[in-house]
Amino acid sequence: MNLVKNAVAAAAASLLLGGTVQAGTLADVQSAGHVKCGISTGVPGFAFTDDKGDWQGFDPAVCKAVAAAIFGDTSAVKYTTTTGKTRFTALASGEVDMLARNTTWTFSRDTDLKLDFVGVNYYDGQGFLIPAELGVSSAKDLDGASVCIQTGTTTELNLADFFRTNGISYEAVPIETNSEGQANYEAGRCDVYTTDASGLAATRSALEDPSAHALMPEIISKEPLGPLVRHGDSEWADIIRWTLNAMITAEELGVTSANVDKMATGTDNPEINRLLGSEGDLGAMIGLDKAWAWRAIKMVGNYGEVFEQFIGKDTPIGLDRGINAQWTDGGLLYSPPFR
Amino acid sequence: MAHTLEQSGLPPVKPPKSSFSLGKLWTDKKSRGIIIQVIAMALFCAVVVYLAGNVVENFQKLGKPFGFGFLKQESNYDINQTLIQYNSQSSHARAAAVGIINTLLIAVCGIILATVLGFILGVLRLSKNVLVNKLTYCYIEFIRNVPVLVHILFMYGLMVHALPHPKQAIVVKETFFLSNRGFYMPQPLFQPLFWLVVAAFVIGIVFAFWYRRSARIKQAATGEQSPVFWVMLASIVGLPILAYVLSGMPINWEYPTQSRFNLKGGMAIKPEFMALWLALSMYTAAFIAEIVRAGIVAVDHGQSEAAMALGLPRKRTMNLVVIPQAMRVIIPPLTSQYLNITKNSSLAIAIGYMDIVATIGGISLNQTGREMECMIIVLALYLFFSLTISFFMNWYNKRIALVER
Numbered sequence: 001m002n003l004v005k006n007a008v009a010a011a012a013a014s015l016l017l018g019g020t021v022q023a024g025t026l027a028d029v030q031s032a033g034h035v036k037c038g039i040s041t042g043v044p045g046f047a048f049t050d051d052k053g054d055w056q057g058f059d060p061a062v063c064k065a066v067a068a069a070i071f072g073d074t075s076a077v078k079y080t081t082t083t084g085k086t087r088f089t090a091l092a093s094g095e096v097d098m099l100a101r102n103t104t105w106t107f108s109r110d111t112d113l114k115l116d117f118v119g120v121n122y123y124d125g126q127g128f129l130i131p132a133e134l135g136v137s138s139a140k141d142l143d144g145a146s147v148c149i150q151t152g153t154t155t156e157l158n159l160a161d162f163f164r165t166n167g168i169s170y171e172a173v174p175i176e177t178n179s180e181g182q183a184n185y186e187a188g189r190c191d192v193y194t195t196d197a198s199g200l201a202a203t204r205s206a207l208e209d210p211s212a213h214a215l216m217p218e219i220i221s222k223e224p225l226g227p228l229v230r231h232g233d234s235e236w237a238d239i240i241r242w243t244l245n246a247m248i249t250a251e252e253l254g255v256t257s258a259n260v261d262k263m264a265t266g267t268d269n270p271e272i273n274r275l276l277g278s279e280g281d282l283g284a285m286i287g288l289d290k291a292w293a294w295r296a297i298k299m300v301g302n303y304g305e306v307f308e309q310f311i312g313k314d315t316p317i318g319l320d321r322g323i324n325a326q327w328t329d330g331g332l333l334y335s336p337p338f339r
Numbered sequence: 340m341a342h343t344l345e346q347s348g349l350p351p352v353k354p355p356k357s358s359f360s361l362g363k364l365w366t367d368k369k370s371r372g373i374i375i376q377v378i379a380m381a382l383f384c385a386v387v388v389y390l391a392g393n394v395v396e397n398f399q400k401l402g403k404p405f406g407f408g409f410l411k412q413e414s415n416y417d418i419n420q421t422l423i424q425y426n427s428q429s430s431h432a433r434a435a436a437v438g439i440i441n442t443l444l445i446a447v448c449g450i451i452l453a454t455v456l457g458f459i460l461g462v463l464r465l466s467k468n469v470l471v472n473k474l475t476y477c478y479i480e481f482i483r484n485v486p487v488l489v490h491i492l493f494m495y496g497l498m499v500h501a502l503p504h505p506k507q508a509i510v511v512k513e514t515f516f517l518s519n520r521g522f523y524m525p526q527p528l529f530q531p532l533f534w535l536v537v538a539a540f541v542i543g544i545v546f547a548f549w550y551r552r553s554a555r556i557k558q559a560a561t562g563e564q565s566p567v568f569w570v571m572l573a574s575i576v577g578l579p580i581l582a583y584v585l586s587g588m589p590i591n592w593e594y595p596t597q598s599r600f601n602l603k604g605g606m607a608i609k610p611e612f613m614a615l616w617l618a619l620s621m622y623t624a625a626f627i628a629e630i631v632r633a634g635i636v637a638v639d640h641g642q643s644e645a646a647m648a649l650g651l652p653r654k655r656t657m658n659l660v661v662i663p664q665a666m667r668v669i670i671p672p673l674t675s676q677y678l679n680i681t682k683n684s685s686l687a688i689a690i691g692y693m694d695i696v697a698t699i700g701g702i703s704l705n706q707t708g709r710e711m712e713c714m715i716i717v718l719a720l721y722l723f724f725s726l727t728i729s730f731f732m733n734w735y736n737k738r739i740a741l742v743e744r
């Protein structure tokens with residue numbers, strides 16, 4: 001079955017791209033039969049392995065949605081774990097086709113590092129996690145503290161700026177992965193652990209006694225986290241961008257994994273019809289079929305479903321939607337229209 | 340094959356130059372060697388050119404420029420162990436310099452400790468006491484057969500998990516504090532008059548060496564021995580101490596004190612440094628011990644017997660006869676152990692010690708995206724360190740090598 005699909009896909013791809021010198025990423029992905037997706041080494045809720053050893057979480061969900069859109073198979077993903085330091089090299093060298101691992105969209109990454117951010121799946125900011133018993137109420141009181149930070153991140157740059165501009169000193173304790181950070185924090189090698197607030201909430205949930213640790217009120221930076229691809233293949237970027245937008249739009253329009261089959265037969269909302277393929281042929285415009293978004297929503301869920309499943313109120317991570325609510329609910333999630 | 344037959348058929352007296360043929364180029368051992376080398380070199384160059392071309396092409400495809408201009412930009416990150424002035428506003432080049440110094444520090448400290456430990460272990464290994472001998476043997480085998488990275492991670496785990504939090508630090512006389520954030524000790528603050536002590540030290544050294552030389556000349560001329568060791572000790576150590584006391588002890592000490600989060604003030608050896616240093620030294624010392632043992636065993640028994648027969652005491656026999664000869668066997672493999680320490684120090688990255696790989700080859704690389712440039716810098720630096728060590732050890736080896744009269 002898979003073989004036939006691959007062969008057909010490869011044939012189609014070679015027909016389509018017969019003239020061009022260099023095959024695009026989509027064609028490569030289709031002939032390989034899977035999406036190579038870079039994720040983090042593990043952050044509770046955001047990326048973790050389940051009992052069967054499959055990657056799950058808020059970030060892998062983006063990879064799965066893309067695989068569902070292209071192949072109709074959420075397992076058609078080959079995951080590669082990357083640290084804050086290895087992720088961009090992995091993407092630039094072609095080891096992975098896309099990154100979905102709480103990576104901040106910044107100017108220099110988007111331009112100088114030759115990456116393309118395709119959207120934001122979590123609006124975040126950098127926070128501080130500290131044992132409650134230290135009784136520190138503001139990050140400005142952290143003079144002289146030892147701070148655990150992941151290297152190669154925006155975190156370490158923000159931290160340097162924050163302490164310098166506030167004229168206070170600290171000892172940086174550099175670490176590679178979130179689990180190392182947690183271990184060092186628990187062992188007391190550092191007083192404070194700092195990273196994206198979402199990551200802190202996730203890490204806190206995995207501590208022995210989460211209530212003994214508090215997030216400080218300050219958020220010292222903007223960290224729009226989202227999936228990204230290499231510069232130079234806009235077609236591929238489009239597919240990731242619009243798969244993410246499809247999940248966001250689905251939530252906005254009330255399309256869920258439960259009702260998507262029914263809605264796909266046609267509704268009286270033309271945007272839903274275009275999204276799910278019963279009207280027009282948006283899929284063809286990005287090199288896929290009509291049912292691409294329908295498959296992504298059916299197999300992975302809309303944005304809100306994914307959020308609640310992995311990191312929402314009822315999970316141990318317990319994150320509020322906050323600014324990650326739909327624009328219609330006063331949040332920042334605002335997908336361009338499907339037209 | 341045919342050529343060889345043909346050749347053997349030729350009259351043996353005929354000089355070969357008069358009968359030049361292309362085939363001969365191949366059958367002749369010397370010219371064949373040259374041909375093979377030329378072909379190999381050409382292939383190698385082709386591979387290099389191909390790879391370099393690939394790199395350039397891929398860079399162009401990515402639209403990435405190649406250049407070292409980024410070294411002048413602000414690094415924007417902090418480093419926790421800096422022996423030179425550095426902050427997040429300093430350049431990437433300066434961050435690299437901090438990394439280089441940290442690498443050199445770990446390499447030099449590692450080489451010293453590994454040598455001392457290695458020589459002690461090597462001598463213990465030859466002990467006639469069975470218990471000492473076997474214990475050393477077990478220790479060496481155990482250490483040598485566990486990968487060095489495991490040693491480093493284990494040491495670091497020990498430092499961070501077994502040592503107490505700074506609040507419960509092990510305190511010696513309110514002066515030395517040992518905790519999982521490091522080993523804190525008082526920091527000397529030098530007062531203006533301190534130059535007297537430095538001057539005394541320099542004079543002490545000069546005098547000590549002058550004394551040693553004249554003692555040697557005297558011994559050569561008259562056979563009379565002088566108390567060289569004690570005089571040297573007195574002038575190198577005693578003189579500065581005397582100057583220190585006489586000039587009114589011109590050093591103030593800044594003591595570490597408990598503060599809200601950490602220990603404040605004083606000097607600190609961080610657990611990352613400590614773990615890396617101890618692990619690398621212990622690991623390499625096990626190899627050096629075997630080298631030292633082999634070197635001593637390699638000196639023929641007859642040598643020490645002859646020395647004893649001449650009436651040299653045991654200690655002098657060791658110092659004047661056995662060790663100088665053993666050194667000739669020890670130095671070449673010792674050199675490669677020194678190179679190993681230097682290169683293995685790059686495993687620092689595993690525990691967050693900020694060496695070259697962690698600074699310019701790590702954070703700078705990652706924040707600027709200049710993979711190629713940063714890796715070239717790191718490679719060039721390690722190559723430079725290794726060549727310097729080899730060069731020095733080769734020089735030393737030549738100096739102590741057998742001089743034939």
Ligand SMILES: N[C@@H](CCC(=O)N[C@@H](CS)C(=O)NCC(=O)O)C(=O)O
Binds near residue numbers: 154195
């Ligand atoms: N958003 C920041 C920091 C990202 C980051 O490193 N986050 C951590 C914790 S939330 C992480 O993903 N760790 C996963 C890992 O250790 O592999 C960036 O893009 O530089």
